[in-house]
Amino acid sequence: MTTTISVEGMSCGHCEQTVEEALRDVAGVTEADADRESERVSVEGDAEMSALVAAVEDAGYTAHA
Numbered sequence: 001m002t003t004t005i006s007v008e009g010m011s012c013g014h015c016e017q018t019v020e021e022a023l024r025d026v027a028g029v030t031e032a033d034a035d036r037e038s039e040r041v042s043v044e045g046d047a048e049m050s051a052l053v054a055a056v057e058d059a060g061y062t063a064h065a
Contacts, residue, residue: 001044001045001046002042002043002044003042003043003045003047003049003052004040004041004042004043005040005041005043005049005052005053005056005063005064005065006039006040006063006064006065007019007034007039007040007041007056007061007062007063007064008039008061008062008063008064009060009061009062010034010036010039010061011036012036013036015034015036015061016034016035016036017034018059018060018061019032019034019041019056019059019061020032020033020034020041021059022055022056022058022059023041023043023052023055023056025055026045026047026051026052026055027047027051028045028046028047028048028051029043029044029045029047029052030044030045031043031044031045032044041056049065053065
């Protein structure tokens with residue numbers, strides 16, 4: 001299943017990588033692909049939305065379902 005999350009605050013490639021790594025550490029996530037220009041992250045897997053949002057926010061960014 002693919003889930004899309006809006007993420008504010010990504011300004012460079014390192015930011016994208018940080019968000020992707022944070023999401024890949026969430027149980028149930030198989031892949032994450034961040035795009036700073038669209039301010040969105042596509043997440044593959046079956047993780048709960050609340051866990052995805054929490055992971056992004058713990059990494060220092062603002063996330064919206």
